[in-house]
Amino acid sequence: MTIAAVQSSPTPAILPGSGGMRGALSDLFWRRPKFLLTLMLAPPLLWLGIVYIGSLFALLAQSFFSIDEFSGLINREFTLKTYGDLLQAANLDIILRTVMMAALVTLASAVIAFPIAYYAARYARGRWKALFYLGVMLPLWSSYLVKIYAWKLILAKEGILTWLLAKLNLLWLLDGWLSLPIVGGNSLSVSFTGTFIVFVYVWLPFMILPVQAALERVPGNLVEASSDLGASPGQTFRNVLFPLALPGIVAGSIFTFSLTLGDYIIPQIIGTSRLFIGQAVYSQQGTAGNIPLAAAFTVVPIVIMGFYLWGAKRMGAFDAL
Amino acid sequence: MRSDRGQRAPLGLKIAAACGLLFLHLPILLIFVYAFTTEEKSFVWPPPGLTTQWFAVTWNRPDVWDALSLSVRVAAISTAIALVLGTLCAAAVSQTRFFGREAISLLVILPIALPGIITGIALRSAFSLADIPFSFWTIVLGHATFCVVVVYNNAVARFRRTSGSMIEASMDLGADGFQTFRHVVLPNIATALLAGGMLAFALSFDEVIVTTFTAGQQQTVPIWMLEELIRPRQRPVTNVVAMVVVLVTLLPILLAYYLTRDGDQIAGSGK
Numbered sequence: 001m002t003i004a005a006v007q008s009s010p011t012p013a014i015l016p017g018s019g020g021m022r023g024a025l026s027d028l029f030w031r032r033p034k035f036l037l038t039l040m041l042a043p044p045l046l047w048l049g050i051v052y053i054g055s056l057f058a059l060l061a062q063s064f065f066s067i068d069e070f071s072g073l074i075n076r077e078f079t080l081k082t083y084g085d086l087l088q089a090a091n092l093d094i095i096l097r098t099v100m101m102a103a104l105v106t107l108a109s110a111v112i113a114f115p116i117a118y119y120a121a122r123y124a125r126g127r128w129k130a131l132f133y134l135g136v137m138l139p140l141w142s143s144y145l146v147k148i149y150a151w152k153l154i155l156a157k158e159g160i161l162t163w164l165l166a167k168l169n170l171l172w173l174l175d176g177w178l179s180l181p182i183v184g185g186n187s188l189s190v191s192f193t194g195t196f197i198v199f200v201y202v203w204l205p206f207m208i209l210p211v212q213a214a215l216e217r218v219p220g221n222l223v224e225a226s227s228d229l230g231a232s233p234g235q236t237f238r239n240v241l242f243p244l245a246l247p248g249i250v251a252g253s254i255f256t257f258s259l260t261l262g263d264y265i266i267p268q269i270i271g272t273s274r275l276f277i278g279q280a281v282y283s284q285q286g287t288a289g290n291i292p293l294a295a296a297f298t299v300v301p302i303v304i305m306g307f308y309l310w311g312a313k314r315m316g317a318f319d320a321l
Numbered sequence: 322m323r324s325d326r327g328q329r330a331p332l333g334l335k336i337a338a339a340c341g342l343l344f345l346h347l348p349i350l351l352i353f354v355y356a357f358t359t360e361e362k363s364f365v366w367p368p369p370g371l372t373t374q375w376f377a378v379t380w381n382r383p384d385v386w387d388a389l390s391l392s393v394r395v396a397a398i399s400t401a402i403a404l405v406l407g408t409l410c411a412a413a414v415s416q417t418r419f420f421g422r423e424a425i426s427l428l429v430i431l432p433i434a435l436p437g438i439i440t441g442i443a444l445r446s447a448f449s450l451a452d453i454p455f456s457f458w459t460i461v462l463g464h465a466t467f468c469v470v471v472v473y474n475n476a477v478a479r480f481r482r483t484s485g486s487m488i489e490a491s492m493d494l495g496a497d498g499f500q501t502f503r504h505v506v507l508p509n510i511a512t513a514l515l516a517g518g519m520l521a522f523a524l525s526f527d528e529v530i531v532t533t534f535t536a537g538q539q540q541t542v543p544i545w546m547l548e549e550l551i552r553p554r555q556r557p558v559t560n561v562v563a564m565v566v567v568l569v570t571l572l573p574i575l576l577a578y579y580l581t582r583d584g585d586q587i588a589g590s591g592k
Contacts, residue, residue, distance in 0.1 A: 026497035036498075037417055041425070044410040044469065047402075048428050052440075052466050055447035059439070062446050112344070115337035123330040132342075134578065139345040141520075141574045143527045145546045146563045150348035152550065153355055153364045160351065160366040204345060233331075262436020265529065269550050278438050285442055295446065298439045305435070 063295035072289060082292040086300075091280070095300055098277040101192075102260035105199040106207075106253045112200065113207040113252065114245070120208075121215035122223075136212075140205035148269055151198045155189040155270065185272060195271035202266065203259050207252035214248025215241075250312045257308060261301040277301060349567060356564040361557055375557040385562060388545040395457070395541060396525040399464035403521045404514060406465070407472025412506075415480035432467040440467065441534030448535070455537030463535040464528060468521035475517030475581065476510060483509045516580040519573035527570060542566060 029036040065074050066081045085091070120132040139147070154161050165171050178184040178191065185191030218241065226236040264278025275283070277300060284294035330338075356375065358368035379385055410429060414422055432440050444463050453459060487509070491501040529543035536544060542562070549559040 022499060023497060026499055029498045030492070033417065037413055037419060040409045040413040044406040044429070045425070047406055048432075048466065048469070051444075051447075051462060052432055053428070055443035056439075058447040058450050059443040062450075112341050115334055116341040119330060119334055119338035123334075130582070134575075135342050135345065137574060137578065138571065139349065141523055141527075141570060142349055143543070143546075143563075143566045143570055145527075145529055145543050145550065146352060146566050147348065149546070149550060149559070149563050150352050153351055153366075154348060156364040158363050158365040163366045201344070201348065204341075258434070258436055262438045263530075264438055265547065278436070281438055281442060285445070291446060291449075294442060298442060301436055302439065 059295050059298060062291050063299055065292045067290050067292055074291060082296045085293055086296045091297075094275050094277060094280050097274065098261055099304065101196065101199065101276065102257045104196060105203065105260050106256045108196070108200045109204050109207040109256045110211070110249050110253065113204060113211050114249075117208050117212035117215055117245075117248075118241075121212050121218075122220060136205050136208050140209075144202065145265070147202055148198060148266055151194070151201065152189060152270060155187070155194050155197070157187040157189070159189075161188065189270050190272060192272060195267050198266050198270050199260055199263070203256040206255035206259070207249075210251035210255075211245060211248040214245050214251070218244045247315060250315050254305075254308065254312055258301070258305050261304060352560070352563050352567060355560045356557075358557065358560065361555075364556075375561045378555075379558050379561040379565075382558060384540070384545065385558070388540045388542045391457070391539055392526055392541040392543075395460050395464055396522045398461050399468050399525045400518050400521045402461070402465040403468035403472045404518050407469045407517065407521075408476050408510070408514060410469070411473050411476035411480055415477050416485065429470050429473050433470050437467075437528075437530035438534075441531040444531070445534040455535065455539075457539065459535045459537075460532060460539070460541070463531045464525040467528070467531065468525055471520045471524060472514070472517035475513045475520070479510045479513035512580045516577040519577045523570050523573045527566075 062074075063082055064078050064080070065076050066079045067073070068075050116132070116136070120129065120136075124132045153159055156162075162171070162174065165174050174188075177193065178187070183191060183193045185193075188194040188197075222240060222244075223236055226240045227233070231239065262278050264276065264282045267276045268279055277297060281294045281297045284290045284297060354368065355364070357371045357373065359370035359372045360368055407429075410425065413419075414425055440463070444459075444466075448455070448459060483506075487505055488501055491505045492498075496504065527543060529541075529547055532541055532544055533547070540548065546559065546562065546566070549556075549562075553559065
């Protein structure tokens with residue numbers, strides 16, 4: 001009898017719904033994981049899809065509009081005229097100058113970044129490792145404008161660099177450099193050399209981190225094996241270290257290259273009056289009010305970066321990110 | 322056991338690495354000296370004298386306070402939006418498999434991978450096409466868009482280390498979805514979210530390129546600084562503000578580092 005009584009009110013293996021709005025919702029999530037997934041993905045996707053991708057398309061669409069030269073009004077009809085304007089010699093000059101600068105900045109960043117990354121990856125341990133890490137992270141996250149401002153202080157004619165060179169009796173070197181065509185100028189803060197130094201300074205941490213990540217994965221005994229087999233340090237670097245670090249360098253160069261292509265503040269504050277792509281975009285959309293040409297200009301870095309990323313992917317750079 | 326432990330680095334490498342680090346840090350330290358200079362008109366070095374009077378002058382400048390208050394409000398709201406969107410996205414991507422997962426990671430990273438000027442001008446042209454006037458909220462809209470990625474990166478790294486069986490165990494023990502989230506998921510990801518939030522705050526506080534396109538007449542701290550760099554009004558005040566900005570961004574970065582340093586992925590490595 002007692003057994004039957006127990007059996008008549010068995011505890012079900014599956015609990016009943018916990019009841020109420022909250023319980024019903026919770027059960028629904030469990031039964032239909034797709035519903036929960038949709039609910040989780042909807043807000044971020046709507047935000048990024050509408051705000052961001054929508055804006056990018058709005059921009060792209062504008063590059064196919066044209067500006068009426070007499071009224072200054074934007075003519076909202078499909079045309080390739082704006083892209084024709086983009087290919088004028090003056091604009092091609094701007095593009096070439098920017099790409100050259102981006103390439104030089106990338107090269108210099110890689111050269112300066114390598115020893116730091118190599119030391120941090122292979123020799124720094126414990127507290128030194130943390131110190132190196134913060135030593136790269138803090139400049140990376142320091143205010144971008146403050147970094148540029150610091151260089152304005154350094155490169156100014158009356159600034160610390162001139163003072164230091166005067167103390168070392170090396171002013172003739174600075175004057176000689178500034179009298180050179182293209183790289184020179186009135187002072188370092190209004191020359192391409194100044195622009196170059198600041199670009200390298202500001203983007204350097206973006207190069208160090210991926211190179212260090214790539215070098216961390218090189219086993220130390222590989223380097224030892226190379227020297228055991230009779231390779232000089234130079235040969236070890238060329239034939240062992242460099243090929244293994246290359247994906248990291250390419251990964252870092254994605255940042256240095258892309259950031260240089262799009263920047264308009266550094267060449268505006270420290271540099272000559274000759275424009276870079278970013279400045280051209282800024283002045284076209286601002287003072288000139290020619291949004292279609294500005295939009296067409298932004299397509300240039302997008303296309304260049306598209307090719308760059310495609311090449312980088314083929315070199316395996318994304319595994320090093 | 323690694324055979325390279327305790328090995329000494331070649332002298333040349335040591336010098337090159339040290340010079341590189343000095344190159345990264347000396348310019349920022351210079352800002353601290355200039356904040357105390359008595360020179361008003363130029364950037365002369367060495368400073369002719371040292372004074373603290375510019376701190377008082379800066380303190381009494383209403384435009385500096387207005388910019389600071391706008392920056393803090395924008396950063397706080399953008400961070401809050403980014404926290405919600407980034408966590409949702411990270412949870413969906415790391416806990417489940419579905420079609421288009423890779424595309425979503427790409428979509429989140431895109432606002433920061435493309436040059437800022439493209440994001441900025443894209444937003445500006447979208448605002449003008451839709452006839453949206455510039456306001457506080459247009460700034461927030463831009464900032465939240467690129468802040469999502471830092472929260473997302475931190476949350477994804479933490480979710481990867483959190484075992485899915487804990488969630489199942491919680492459900493088996495009778496907790497409903499909300500209880501599981503509140504008592505199991507949230508405590509696990511809390512420090513990663515805090516770190517991501519602080520980095521998002523720092524990123525928003527410092528952002529200038531996108532902001533120049535999405536702000537109307539209002540000035541955030543970076544816009545104020547940019548204005549001073551192009552058309553200097555009172556250089557010593559700029560020096561003081563620059564120093565304060567360095568200190569203000571330093572703290573969240575250090576905190577974020579300590580919150581996530583024992584993890585596999587340390588916060589902030591992908592700005």
